[in-house]
Amino acid sequence: MRVAVVGAGFAGLATSIKLSRAAKVTLFEEHEEVGVPEHCTGIVSGRVWEELGSYVSKSVKEGDLSEFFIGLPSGKGVTLKGPKDFAVRLDRKRLEEEMLETALSMGVEWRVKLITDVTPKGSVHGQSFDRVFLAEGWRAELSSRLGIAARPRRLYGLNVEVRGRAAHPGRVEVWFDKALAPGFFAWVVMLEEKAVVGTAAVRGYNVEKLLSSTLEVARRRGLVEGEAVKRYGGVIQTGPPVLAPCLRAVCSAGDAAGLNKPVTGGGLYPSLDVAKKLPGNLNRPIKAYKIVPRLYAETAVARLLHxxxxxxxxxxxxxxxxxxxxxxxxxxxxxxxxxxxxxxxxxxxxxxxxxxxxxxxx
Ligand SMILES: Cc1cc2nc3c(=O)[nH]c(=O)nc-3n(C[C@H](O)[C@H](O)[C@H](O)COP(=O)(O)OP(=O)(O)OC[C@H]3O[C@@H](n4cnc5c(N)ncnc54)[C@H](O)[C@@H]3O)c2cc1C
Incomplete structure (x- = not known):
């Protein structure tokens, strides 16, 4: 079977790797480089990391996260504790670079090309494929044209990396405060040598300003120390996913299909979950999207919370x-x-x- 994957972000790379044994995969990406522009905080569960660890080197992991504080910026709230490798922080750029190397070593064909023409029958710029996966990110232009894109709630999220000592390496603080993160939450991820502080907001807010205020609170509470070295961010989606992601030979994937955990916006776990179910379901790919009803149910919880x-x-x-x-x-x-x-x-x-x-x- 010949498969085309459009987009070499996390979802396209995971789809290509998982399908490389079952099909002849061609991966189209408009940029020469993967992993850019950086946008993601890079937190995944230990289980997701275990699975990704077979495709990339151990050094992609920057640290274990075993404690999540959920509450107010003042420090009032609850602590959720998990096992040591309950969650991990990854170097997202490196993750995608190494996933691409793995995909190529598994026989995936890499084509640098902006795709503008896909038909429901599986033609990509006139070249015929048995299946096409549109992993084109949140803009989802091709998927929208075919009516298989998600229309989730969207926010803009911004991270700042601070190099230096963090107060509690392995701990993440999540703050619900309308003044810092209207419609979402702010976060502080503490690692051995650095911390990542971030926030997100719905349209109409100055997220740069909200991030500066969030960082100020984190510094005032002594959670982070040191120099802010870089800022990066992008669109966070909080559900719901598209209910019908496939039209004939073409399916949307990743952010384009709204495969995000609605409470946190995390996209890596749901995209990987679908990708790993695809090889056994290439004849009826919709069967791989078993996670969609659960993401729908979680959307209701997320709406209440946010x-x-x-x-x-x-x-x-x-x-x-x-x-x-x-x-x-x-x-x-x-x-x-x-x-x-x-x-x-x-x-x-x-x-x-x-x-x-x-x-x-x-
Ligand atoms: C601030 C922030 C924090 C986040 N934190 C986390 C987190 O901690 N954990 C987590 O799991 N998720 C997190 N996410 C979400 C996660 O980053 C996304 O869900 C994930 O990166 C989406 O991957 P994707 O492959 O679907 O899309 P993308 O990464 O956007 O990749 C799409 C790719 O397709 C290419 N492309 C698009 N159109 C075309 C075309 N027509 N032709 C060729 N190429 C094309 C683009 O160039 C791009 O490379 C975060 C997101 C943000 C913004």
């Missing part, structure tokens, strides 16, 4: 301040919620939910 008023966050995290919960899964947010309810006991959770509900109601 859209809640500030007084909801204040009340919730004051009530929960100091709690510590163990969770086993970074990728499945619905399962994490179930585990947390189990730890809190259903009665306490129900009481807290009722207390908080009035802050969610208009």
């Amino acid at each position: 859209g809640a008023p500030q007084r909801f966050y204040e009340r919730l995290f004051s009530e929960l301040d100091g709690e510590e919960w163990r969770i086993s899964e970074y990728d499945n947010h619905l399962r994490s919620v179930r585990e947390i309810i189990g730890e809190m006991r259903v009665k306490k959770f129900a009481l807290l939910f009722l207390k908080a509900l009035r802050y969610l109601l208009p």
Whole structure:
């Protein structure tokens, strides 16, 4: 079978690698380089890293993350603890560069070309393919033309890397605060030799300014120290995915299909999940998109969480301040919620939910 993959971002590279044994794959990318422009914070679960680790060198991993604080910038909130390699931070540019090398070594054909013409029958600029995967990122121009693009909620996210000592290497702080991250959350990722501070906001806000304020809070609390060396960012999608990603021989993939975890915008896990199911389902690729209903359900949770008023966050995290919960899964947010309810006991959770509900109601 001949397969064309359009776009050599994470989704296109993962799709090409996973299909390289089952098909003759041609990977089209408009740029000569992969991994640029940098945009991503690079956090994935230990499970995703285990899988990627067979395609790239160990040095792509920059550090283990085993503790996630979720709360207010003041430091009030809950701590979620997982095993040591619960989540990891990756060098995203290096990840994509090494994935490309692996794809080429597995026989994938690399073509630097901007694709503007794809038909539902699988023709790419007149060349015929049995299957075409459009992994063209959030702009999704080709997928939109074919009616197989997602139309998710979008925000703009920005990271700043700070070189120097971080207060708690291995810990991530996630802050819900409308003044720092309207409609999303701000984050501080602490590693041995550096930290990544970031925020995101819906359209209409000055994200550069929000990032400076977030960094100021992180410095004031002593979480990060040192010089800010670079800023990078891009579009974060928070669901829902497209329900019908395939039209005849063509399917959308990655951000183009809205394959993102709605609570965090993370795209690597859902794209990899679909890519690894493709080889057995090339005759009916839609069967590989089993994760879509779950992402849909998570979109509802994300809308509630991101859209809640500030007084909801204040009340919730004051009530929960100091709690510590163990969770086993970074990728499945619905399962994490179930585990947390189990730890809190259903009665306490129900009481807290009722207390908080009035802050969610208009
Ligand atoms: C600030 C920020 C933080 C993030 N943090 C995380 C995180 O911690 N963890 C996580 O899992 N995810 C994270 N994400 C999301 C993640 O980065 C994306 O989901 C992922 O990179 C999308 O990959 P993709 O391959 O679908 O698209 P892209 O990376 O956008 O790749 C698309 C590629 O297709 C090429 N292309 C497009 N059109 C054409 C065409 N017509 N012809 C040829 N080539 C074309 C482009 O040049 C590009 O190389 C973050 C995103 C942002 C913005």
